[in-house]
Amino acid sequence: MLKLLGRIVWGLAGALALIVAGFFLSAWVGSSIPRNGDWKEAETGIPIMVETNGVHTGIVMPVVTSVKDWRETFPSASEHMREGMKPTHISVGWGDREVFLTVPTWGDLKASTAVRIATQGGPAVMRIGHYYRPTGGPNHRWVVLREEEYARLVARIEAGLPLVEDPHDRGSHDSFDPTARVYDSIGHYTLGNTCNQWVGDTLATAGIEMGLWTPLAGGVMKWIPESGAEP
Template identity: 50%
Template sequence: MVARLVRIARAVLGWLALAAGAWMLSIWIGSSIPRNPAWTEPADGVEIMVETNGVHTSIVMPKVTPVKDWRDDLPVSDIAASRRPYTHVSVSWGEREVFLNTPTWGDLSPLTVLRIAGIGGEGLLHVSHYVRPAPAGDIRPVRLTAAQYARLVRRIEGYLPPREARRSHPGYGDWDVFYETGGTYTFTNTCNQWTSDTLAHAGMRIGWWTPLAGGVTKWVERP
């Protein structure tokens, strides 16, 4: 009886390892196939940044350009430290429960993971305000034409409810805030997929399927 249970356990573990390997291979393949393959970075235009903490990615944009002034849509009055000379805004999308109730990855509940895997979760927008962010390995600059940046702006604007109907939640610090938005977070439609979909909508070359942060950042050169 014990030997049989051991064989069953080994078989289950083997199938789980095979499934995990197949999933990781599909992620590598999907993130390596480019959208907008003919795109090249322009010499002139608007410099944005792709930011990562190794797990989650976001898009950093100048607060004010001739294309877009974010001060009305993403006001500093929504954050605690509103008097700093902010120059940029960082925008990302993710799962509500993870954003609001998981200050560190060690706080992530297995029940939350199972729920997201089963039925998904509600989307939430995360906005941070920065003062002159310096290019680095975890915040990589890339340039878009004015027209490409305008498409990126319109895509992000579509996730912002009107000011009068907007609901917000405190962020992790005094420089950031969460906004209620739409969309369903799943393991195939992740925060990193949102980032690459937004960049692809602008016309930038980026992978097709990027559920992990590395699938996004590998398309943006280190400074």
């Protein structure tokens, strides 16, 4: 009986290892298949930033441009930051509601939450970070978009929000990050439709060259050239 139990445990462990390895292999292959392969970055236009913390990616945009005033969509974009300054840029990310609201570090991730995400996913939210004149770097890379490309980016982001007449009526939540605000979103987070897949799809909708399936942060960032300063 003990030998049989041991074989079952080892069999389950082996199957799990194969599933995990298959996921990472599929992510690498999928993120290497290009969309918008003929895209070229604009020489002049609207600079945005693609950022990462190594696990999660986000899209950083000016609060106000000729195309879009984000204060009309996210009221927090017009509020003063802790330093007393108003943000010049917002960072938009998308992901699992429970994670964005209750998991400041991986050490805070409950086993039950991890299992739930892996097996069934959960409702999504948008995390809006607020920056004052952000600078570029290896994990914060500038990209210049044409106005029509930026307009498509804006439309794709707004399509992920519930319709409201007054943006102040939009459902929002305090974040464990005092520089961010979390807003209700449309959609369902799964391992096949992750925060990074959302960023990849949003950038691809704008016309930027991007991988087909980008569930991991590296699959997004490898398509964005490094740049040290805002264009």
